Amino acid sequence: MFPDLKNLPSFDTLGVEEKIQRFCSRSIKNESKTEGLKLALSMLDLTTLEGKDTRGKVEQLCYKAMHLHESMPGLPTAAAVCVYPSMVRYAKKALHNSGVHVASVATAFPSGQSGLEIKIADTRMAVDEGADEVDMVISRGEFLSGNYRYIFDEIAAIKTACQHAHLKVILETGELETLDNVRKASEIAMHAGADFIKTSTGKIQPAATLPVTYVMLSAIKDHYLQTGRMVGMKPAGGISTSKIALQYLVMLNEVLGEPWMNKDYFRFGASSLANDILMQLSKAKTGFYQSDNYFSKD
């Protein structure tokens, strides 16, 4: 059902930034750090979205997703590998029964500047090729022009095209600019059927930030209280260090809590984050600061 956009809560930007600083002042040490880092690994959507992607590149990334660091036992696999529709079949084959999902971008990613029919066809291709999850982009131009109904309808249409695949809706918060816009876009996406709301394509700056993530987590909480449905969240782009990843987890922990602290309801869209986490885990184990020479880059 199309949501009531007139009564959405508004956000004071300075107040949100101060709250973020509070989260960032948490000191995560020892066993809670190791716990958090391992959790973050299990939430990774390892991503390759480049014009020059090939079968070989994708297969190697998939191997990494299933074998993050063999020399350290007890590590989880990544949650998913995220690729373009043309690469889905290779990822599907490479990952087969590992439990790592195949996520595909679709809908004229990243700009979304195309007709609805093409976006539906794009989605169908990804699903037919075997994607478990689809990451779509909303039409930001339409949103900023005030055509909120259009956004609702396109998301609903893509959700239908997804069939059994889970739908993540990318808001591209860097283009929406204000926190109130992010809140509004989140509301539309959730009511239109999104399984996850996601911050960014990672193709423009700024990508994910703690303030927009906070607003989206608040939206998810309100949505649950209103409808009883849990929606997941994925910040993507710009999360390159363990320190930052832990700040996101602290925020998730204190805003939504236990039910969301797993890969079914939270993902990190990242690539280089994996190795930074592995280096931190290694340091925790050995006591030595690490070099990236000792961790595979695939």
Place this chain on the structure above:
Amino acid sequence: MDRLDVLKTYKLFIGGAFPRTESGRYEAIRDKRGNLIANICLSSRKDFRNAVVVARKAQEGWNKASQLLKGQVLYRIAEMLEARKEQFVEELVRQGLSRIAAVQELELSVDRLVYYAGWSDKYQQIFSTVNPVNSSHFNFSVLEPMGLVAIIAPENDSLLGLVSVLAPAIVGGNTVVLLASESRPLCSISFAEVLNTSDVPAGVVNILTGKTAEILPQMASHMDVNAIVYCGNKEAEMKKINELASENIKRVVFYKKQNWEHPSDESPYFIEKLQEVKTTWHPVKI
């Protein structure tokens, strides 16, 4: 054999770096007896143009920094200058001052920086107003920096004069392109070294050396310069500045004084001269 000194190369200070003049030209600075002290760069209008681009880029960020931060940066400049007292005294002496005069000039310069550091979070409190308008509005006027200021520094008091016009400009949130004293330019580049170690963001202060006659028209006519400060008393130069400044209604400030040692040569009005006034209205009715 006595040890040979490694002589300093005097370059320009633009964007937090020390490039040579793109024109490749130089000017020899000699002491009273005609001996060469150093070759300095003879800046060209392209150097000035480049400096303006960099100063413009730096202005928004510098303005946004809190006044507390600006004050602490100025205090740091004072710390760094004090620490290099001997270096500057020696340089001033080589440029022709007596040792006593050089020490006094250095000490006054440090104290003047501390003076303006102290104004950073206070001048707004004495110059802003809340205006009792005849309607239900909250109406207030605050100062805002003019933006990019070109400065022709004093000829005499080559260190103290420079500090006296530079500090109030930047503490007020402006960024600066400054042309040093033509006859005594050495301290200005050494001062740039001090700026470089004082947490001053790159591009906030840019220092050129060279001929006033060549650079002055560029400063006065550049359409992206918001204000020009001229220290001197040559009528012809002042007239030229005013004529060229009319192209973009540049704000023009003249300081005719020949030296800067008097206590009245520092005051918050030096800051205020490079500020605009912005007035805001908001209803107060429910």
Place this chain on the structure above:
Amino acid sequence: MKDTTENVKFKAAWKYAPAPEATDHVQISSSYDLFINGQFVPPKNKVYFETTDPSNGKILAKVAMADKDDVDLAVSAAKIAFKSWSKIKPQERGKYIFRIARLIQERAREFAVIESMNGGKPIRESRDIDVPLAANHFFYYAGWSDKLAYAFPNRNPAPLGVVGQIIPWNFPLLMAAWKIAPALATGNTVVLKPAETTPLTALKLAELIQESGLPKGVVNIITGDGSTGAELVQHPDVAKIAFTGSTAVGKFIKKATAGTNKKLSLELGGKGANIIFEDAAIDQAVEGIVNAIFFNQGHVCCAGSRLFVQESVADQVIQKLKDRMSTLIVGNPLDKNTDIGAINSKKQLDTINRYIALGKKEGASIYQSECHLPEKGNWCPPTLFMEVSQSHKIVQEEIFGPVLTIQTFRTIAEVIEKANNTPYGLSAGVWTQNGAKIFHMTQKLNAGVVWANTFNKFDAASPFGGYKESGFGREGGLHGLKPYLKFD
């Protein structure tokens, strides 16, 4: 709409491991004397008392008990020092104060740790708020030293002489900075008496001042109890008294200085109204409530201790507040994750508990978040009292703890009347996204500090002080110079 809160609990599952602040670099002597005339001298009667850590009762050091003779010695030193201090070049005066600011910045971490150990406040607050604000206060006032003519044009400002300053235990170092910095900048000399339970950071400040080269006698720091303060108030050579503390003691001091020529400034208690309108940014308003009453365990004179929430959003706000309270961590002040530290003393804890018992007796409904309290030490969980009115004593009297009373309101006129309906007048908070409403409220609220869409924000450049029984005189900003000057 489903009854949903049953199904999913927004509970923070991930427990944070202890993250203790390192204390091995911190130097606390076993015993401290009185800082008089640039030296540490023993008290005349050789009496010392212990100062402890309220989170575990450990004794941290012995400090001196200054008696009448010691007070006299300190005031005499200040009087002699005033002769030269008031005459040195104002710019040079400023440079001493800049030095003190810089030294505090260099030793920031040590000060923060000792502040938390001696007072009970979380290290996160002493490190991120108290110590930086203290350093900045010296930095700000240093700059005024040679600029007074601009602050008071046409009035010929001159210093008063020896100022006696008595400070409380809730922000020990910050209150010392708020007192000493403007007094010095305006050319006065100082005898400062820190609070009985929190002398250590003032004594470390004395050590720092000794090393800064400040001429001897310009700042004197004497520890003691209420009797020491009384001696200082009554000393004939003290030209001015500046006091921050309870309204009761403030009234006593005002009476005691009546008939003398002593100037006086008082910063006393409060019962701040924190007002949330339905058009507020609710999420940030809830955070604002937390900052208003749980910051520093509620040991804040300007705390937003009376919440007024517009009835149409009351349920929402209270539920969100309870959710937020569940993530507040009460515990070891030196743990970096602690949000709420220890209550400063057994005496204060008893006072707070008396009010909590009173609230229950008065029929208010109480809510306290589930939190694990340590066994040793003085602790109080964050507490809400709902279903209260202006007539409840817990709504009228200052509790000075993490206890919030919550009242609803319906119209602007109603909440203004209720907010102002108190003998206090220190602070107020307004939460609304409507600009005109903000300015209307700030005009109508009888408080010295009004925070709109924020709370408990302090800055050296911002004047702070109360109306009515919250005291008079301002600290901070240009206005903060006035209490330390006389004019033609």
